[in-house]
Amino acid sequence: MSQSLVEIEDLCVHFPVYKGLLRRQVGAVEAVDQLSFDVRRGETLGLVGESGCGKSTTGRALLQLLDVTSGSIKMHLMENDNTADVVEIVGLEKNHMRSLRPQMQMIFQDPQACLNPRMTVASLISEPLDEHTKLTSAEKRSKVLQLLDDVGLNASFANRYPHEFSGGQRQRIGIARALALSPQFIVCDEPIAALDVSIQAQVVNLLKELQKKKGLTYLFISHDLSMVRHIANRVAVMYLGGIVELGPAEQLYNDPKHPYTQALLSAVPVANPAIEKTRQRTLLTGDVPSPANPPSGCRFSTRCPVATDQCKAERPAWRELKDGRSIACHFAD
Amino acid sequence: MKEPTTQVLQVNDLTTVFDTSDGQVHAVNGVSFTLQNGELLGVVGESGSGKSVTMMSLLQLVPSPPSRLVRGTAMFQGKDLLHLENSDIQKIRGREIGFVFQDPMTSLNPVFTVGFQLMEPLRKHMGMSKKQAKVRAAELLAMVGIPSPEDRLDDYPHQFSGGMRQRVMIAIGLACDPKLLIADEPTTALDVTIQAQILELVRELRQKLGMGIIWITHDLGVVAGIADKVMVMYGGQVVELAPVDELFANPQHPYTQALLRTLPGAATDENAPLQTIEGQPPTLDQEPSSCPFFDRCEHAMSHCGTSLPPSRELPNGHRVVCWLGAENSEAGAA
Numbered sequence: 001m002s003q004s005l006v007e008i009e010d011l012c013v014h015f016p017v018y019k020g021l022l023r024r025q026v027g028a029v030e031a032v033d034q035l036s037f038d039v040r041r042g043e044t045l046g047l048v049g050e051s052g053c054g055k056s057t058t059g060r061a062l063l064q065l066l067d068v069t070s071g072s073i074k075m076h077l078m079e080n081d082n083t084a085d086v087v088e089i090v091g092l093e094k095n096h097m098r099s100l101r102p103q104m105q106m107i108f109q110d111p112q113a114c115l116n117p118r119m120t121v122a123s124l125i126s127e128p129l130d131e132h133t134k135l136t137s138a139e140k141r142s143k144v145l146q147l148l149d150d151v152g153l154n155a156s157f158a159n160r161y162p163h164e165f166s167g168g169q170r171q172r173i174g175i176a177r178a179l180a181l182s183p184q185f186i187v188c189d190e191p192i193a194a195l196d197v198s199i200q201a202q203v204v205n206l207l208k209e210l211q212k213k214k215g216l217t218y219l220f221i222s223h224d225l226s227m228v229r230h231i232a233n234r235v236a237v238m239y240l241g242g243i244v245e246l247g248p249a250e251q252l253y254n255d256p257k258h259p260y261t262q263a264l265l266s267a268v269p270v271a272n273p274a275i276e277k278t279r280q281r282t283l284l285t286g287d288v289p290s291p292a293n294p295p296s297g298c299r300f301s302t303r304c305p306v307a308t309d310q311c312k313a314e315r316p317a318w319r320e321l322k323d324g325r326s327i328a329c330h331f332a333d
Numbered sequence: 334m335k336e337p338t339t340q341v342l343q344v345n346d347l348t349t350v351f352d353t354s355d356g357q358v359h360a361v362n363g364v365s366f367t368l369q370n371g372e373l374l375g376v377v378g379e380s381g382s383g384k385s386v387t388m389m390s391l392l393q394l395v396p397s398p399p400s401r402l403v404r405g406t407a408m409f410q411g412k413d414l415l416h417l418e419n420s421d422i423q424k425i426r427g428r429e430i431g432f433v434f435q436d437p438m439t440s441l442n443p444v445f446t447v448g449f450q451l452m453e454p455l456r457k458h459m460g461m462s463k464k465q466a467k468v469r470a471a472e473l474l475a476m477v478g479i480p481s482p483e484d485r486l487d488d489y490p491h492q493f494s495g496g497m498r499q500r501v502m503i504a505i506g507l508a509c510d511p512k513l514l515i516a517d518e519p520t521t522a523l524d525v526t527i528q529a530q531i532l533e534l535v536r537e538l539r540q541k542l543g544m545g546i547i548w549i550t551h552d553l554g555v556v557a558g559i560a561d562k563v564m565v566m567y568g569g570q571v572v573e574l575a576p577v578d579e580l581f582a583n584p585q586h587p588y589t590q591a592l593l594r595t596l597p598g599a600a601t602d603e604n605a606p607l608q609t610i611e612g613q614p615p616t617l618d619q620e621p622s623s624c625p626f627f628d629r630c631e632h633a634m635s636h637c638g639t640s641l642p643p644s645r646e647l648p649n650g651h652r653v654v655c656w657l658g659a660e661n662s663e664a665g666a667a
Binding site: 051141166196198200201202208223229230267268274275281283285288 | 577
C-alpha cells in the first residue's frame with residue numbers, strides 16, 4: 001500500500017515568455033516549480049488549490065503531456081510477474097513513452113469537449129484499443145460492452161453519439177475510455193467540476209468503486225475541498241506552483257498547519273447556517289501574484305497573515321514534520 | 334438609510350416558456366415569492382432548474398422570442414415589471430434594480446474602461462455630470478474594496494483579476510442605490526478565497542445599504558452563510574421556501590432532503606459511498622402535470638405522477654410543494 005507508484009523530484013515546468021520583434025525570451029511563467037512528492041500504489045492523492053496554481057500542469061507533466069523543464073519523474077510500473085519496473089519518464093524517447101501510455105491515463109474536466117461528437121460511444125471507447133492492442137474486432141466489441149457495464153451505462157447505448165447523453169453519463173464514457181487499457185495510474189483532472197451536485201456524488205462513487213475493484217491509483221485534481229476530503233487518502237495543497245502542505249486527509253483537514261491551508265479551508269462555506277454564523281474566518285487579502293513574476297522567498301509571503309522578514313527573503317525548505325506530513329513553511333511544527 | 338420592513342418585490346405565478354424548433358421548453362412554471370426590504374433571498378437549484386430564467390424574466394432580459402411570458406405578475410413599487418413597456422423597464426434596470434451576472438469576463442465590455450462602464454448608469458439614470466459621476470464611481474470602487482480607486486478608473490477590464498472584476502460588477506450593480514439587487518451566481522467563477530472576500534463584502538454592504546438582495550447559487554454552503562430565506566427550485570418550480578435556519582434544520586421536500594444528504598461531509602463514515610439522487614433532472618418539454626421530482630423521489634406515491642402537488646404553508650414561514658404530509662388535509666383540493 002505504501003509503495004510508491006510515481007516518484008516526483010524537483011519537478012519544474014516553466015513556460016517561456018517571448019516578446020518583441022525577434023521573439024526573444026524575456027522571462028518564464030513558473031507554472032510548477034520544484035515539486036517533490038510521491039503517489040503511492042493504490043491510494044488517491046488529492047491535489048487542491050486555486051485556479052492558476054499549477055494543479056493541472058502538474059497532472060499533465062506526470063503523463064508527459066507537456067514538456068518538463070527539469071526534474072525527475074520515476075514510474076514504478078508493475079509487470080506481469082509482480083515485480084516493479086522503475087522507469088524515468090522525463091526525457092524518455094517517444095516510442096518508449098508510447099509503449100508506457102496504456103499504464104497511465106487521464107480523465108478530463110469537460111466531458112463535452114473531450115469526446116469527439118462524430119464518433120459513437122463504442123468507437124470512442126475502443127479507440128485506445130485500436131491504437132495499443134492487437135485485439136480482433138469481436139474481442140474489442142466485448143471489451144467495450146464490459147467497460148460500459150463497469151461504468152454503469154447500458155450496453156444498448158454503444159451506438160449512440162455523445163450529444164445524446166447528459167453530463168454525468170458523458171463523464172462515465174470518459175472514465176470508460178480511460179479504463180480501456182487497464183491502466184495502473186489515472187490522473188483525474190477536475191472530473192466533477194462541470195457536473196451538478198447530485199450527479200457529482202454519482203461519479204465520485206463510481207470512481208471509488210472502480211478503484212476498489214481494479215486496484216487503481218488516482219491523482220485527483222480538484223478545487224472542491226470537501227469532495228477531495230471524501231475521496232482522497234492523502235491531500236497535497238498547491239499555491240503558486242509549489243506544494244505548501246501534504247499529509248493524510250483527516251490530519252490535514254482537522255489540523256492544517258500551513259497558513260495557506262488554514263485560510264483555504266476556512267474559506268470553504270459550510271452548508272450549516274449555525275456553523276456559518278459563528279465560525280472564525282481567516283480572510284486573505286489581495287489576489288494570487290502572477291507566476292511570471294513570483295515573490296521572492298516564500299511565495300505565499302505577500303498574502304500570509306503571519307509573514308516575517310525571513311519569509312520574504314528566504315524560501316522555506318520542503319520538510320517533514322513529526323506527524324508524518326510535509327510542509328513548506330518556516331514556522332509550522 | 335434603512336427603511337422599515339416593507340415588501341420590495343412580489344412575484345406571483347410567473348411562467349415562462351421557450352418556443353423552439355424542437356418544441357416548447359417550460360423553463361419557469363408558476364413561481365411565486367416575496368422579498369422584504371433588507372432581506373437576502375438565496376435561490377438554489379441544479380443547472381436547468383430555472384433559477385436564472387426566473388430572475389431574468391423579471392427584468393425582461395430573456396430575449397423574446399424564443400421566450401414567452403405565459404402568465405404571472407411581478408409587483409415592484411406598484412408597477413408590474415413583467416408588463417412594462419420597453420422604455421419604462423429601461424428606467425428600472427440598473428436604476429431601481431441592479432443585476433450582477435455570473436461571469437465578469439463576459440459581462441464587462443473589454444473595449445471600454447472600467448470607469449466608463451461605472452459612470453454610464455450614473456449619467457443615464459441619475460443625470461450626473463461627467464465630473465460628479467467620476468467622483469461617485471471612485472467612491473463605488475472604494476466601497477467594494479479596490480485599492481487606489483481613482484487610478485483604476487482608467488483601466489480596462491483585462492487589467493483586473495477575476496475577483497476584482499466581480500467587485501467591479503457589484504459596484505456597477507450598486508451604482509444607483511437600487512432597491513433590489515439580483516446576483517446571478519456571482520461567485521461561481523471565483524476561487525474559494527476570493528469568494529470568501531466577496532461574501533464578506535456583501536455581508537458588510539447589506540448592513541450599510543439595507544436593500545433587498547436575490548442571490549442565485551447552486552452552492553448550499555454559500556446560502557447557509559449569507560441568506561435570510563432560501564428558495565429551492567427544481568424543474569422550473571419552487572419546491573420549498575423557508576428561512577435559512579429552518580430549511581437546513583428541518584427540510585420538508587424530499588428533493589431538499591436529498592440535496593443536503595448528497596453533500597460530502599454529511600455522511601459520517603468516510604468510507605461509505607456518498608448519497609446520491611438517482612436518475613436525471615426532468616426535460617421540461619411539457620407543461621407540468623405532476624410533481625417534477627416524481628421519478629427520482631424515494632417517497633413517490635401513485636398520485637405524485639398524476640397530479641400537481643399542493644403548496645402548503647407550514648409554521649415559521651415555511652412553504653413546501655409536495656404531496657407528502659398533505660394527503661390528509663388537502664387531498665381533494667388539487
